Amino acid sequence: MNFIKKFGFWIERQPSKLTNGGIGVIVTHGSVPINTLVGLYPGTVYKIGEPIFLQSIANSFVFRCADGTLIDGNDMGISKIIFRSCTFRDRIGPHLTSDMTWLTSYPVNPLNTGQYVNNHTQENPANVMYQEINLPLKEFPYKLRKFIPNIPPTSRLSFNKKYFS
Template sequence: MTRHWRQYRHRFVPWLAINWAQRTKRYADSEESDIVIDTKAIHQISQLVGGGTGVLVTKGTVPKHTLIGLYPGTIYLLHEPLFFQSIRNQFIFRCADGTHIDGNDRGISKFIFKSCVHRDRVFPYWTADGTWLSSWPLNPLAIGQYVNNQSPEYPANVTYQEFDIPEEFPLHLRRYLPYVKYGGPVDHFQLSKRSLRAVVLVSLRPIKTGEELFSTYFTVIGQSDRHTHVKETSLK
């Protein structure tokens, strides 16, 4: 029970408000500056005591400013229901504009993602990659949901970047994208004509073989001298 609370408290707003000053945070000048891209190989197991699964670099060196992972999941817009999916779910990522991505690979979250993948299929093409829910993902970069939060001992070496995959992205390549929209298309035959929100992980410095990836779950985006916007980048 104690272990579950330590993970879930990062989603509990009263706890966040009380403990905000003590949380490790990343700062970005604006939402627009919070974007980049490029690719590399990695895999899972954490060296952080009490941490989640974790992601480890197993071969080679990852250069600075390299795309090394995707945060997969079901995309929820502001008006779409997320209550039941959020219960005891530490994998919900909140974007700067209030969009949420549910990266949980179990329970109701898994069922919803798989259902949406089949709903959106445009024969003969799959329009999303549902294999990240299994042990053998088609896209090996779909591991962002397993990256642990930084600590004083292990500072962040990767950062989250949000962007929209353009409408022109080829339909036959969408089978490699681990994203579906909860609401679905207004017109099923116009599925290929809509953008998709994506969240990627980009390296902040060179990362060597044997190093674990660590991110910052909280990003503070400055909007002016008098106002700031807080983005809960990952709520694990």
């Protein structure tokens, strides 16, 4: 599937146009229709009580959800090592259960760059809206999980279940 042909736009991480904005997400091709999903916050998903202290030190990419869940979206250092390790831990044979390409400069899914979307400033109002969603992973097809940029730090797979039929 050609992403631009299907959705009408392409986004990439680039230096922000905001002063001192660091890296941001820029629409590089096409335009984004109103009410369109433009980003997913990738990373290791920590439920309340799961250890994240070491990964959180000097890490501006730890995002706290309304329910207390934390998502570590840092694509460097120990955070990157933990995400890769958990992804390989949970794979089922040759099938990965999460997308690791967001850890690189060129993610396969351009939406897996949500941790780089900059907040508004006084001079620049927000042009995106934040929305939390919970994917029902127990019902989510395992063959499609390779496109989801999130993974838990502890295995939540049930090995009594038949994943592929």
